[in-house]
Amino acid sequence: MFAGFSAGFDQLRDEPTEWKQGGQGYGRRFGSWFGRGAIDGTIQSGVAILDGEDPRYRRSTKKGFWARSMAAAFQSMFPYTTRGGRTFAFSRVAGSFSSGFISNAWYPDSLSHTSDALARGARGLGGDVGNAVFLEFWPDIKKKLPHRKRKP
Numbered sequence: 001m002f003a004g005f006s007a008g009f010d011q012l013r014d015e016p017t018e019w020k021q022g023g024q025g026y027g028r029r030f031g032s033w034f035g036r037g038a039i040d041g042t043i044q045s046g047v048a049i050l051d052g053e054d055p056r057y058r059r060s061t062k063k064g065f066w067a068r069s070m071a072a073a074f075q076s077m078f079p080y081t082t083r084g085g086r087t088f089a090f091s092r093v094a095g096s097f098s099s100g101f102i103s104n105a106w107y108p109d110s111l112s113h114t115s116d117a118l119a120r121g122a123r124g125l126g127g128d129v130g131n132a133v134f135l136e137f138w139p140d141i142k143k144k145l146p147h148r149k150r151k152p
Helices: 002-013 022-051 065-077 090-105 114-144
Strands: none
Touching (some): 002 022, 022 090, 022 114, 065 114, 090 114
8 A cells, every 4th residue: 555655656756757647657666666676575584684673563551642752763764673662663674775776777767876775765654653653543543433334
């Protein structure tokens, strides 16, 4: 779902312009986002196993929007370990920046420089923080949504 939304956003911005508009351009953008996500997730998982990071999100016990948002952001960069402590999120950094650099292989020359890869990696980390905030508040939002009643 994230790849589809992000590809749509890039399609609206026409980035990269070399991929043109239309179905083919959207397909390339979708494939790019999907590929980056697969690379990021694979590297993240491998590094997390090696250094004992627990990839599961744990909701905060703090009260208030700001405190909970900060707790979620903190957890995204300092996750729990399988032993219960905390560690730096080496897996997130490795996954985000590796996918940023590896994706240089299919990006057009105009967007395949070191600075572009670093920017993609930084946006990946920002996406991880945003995802943690989403996971923090989604159960509360979900409770407020109307539910369909099932027929017996």
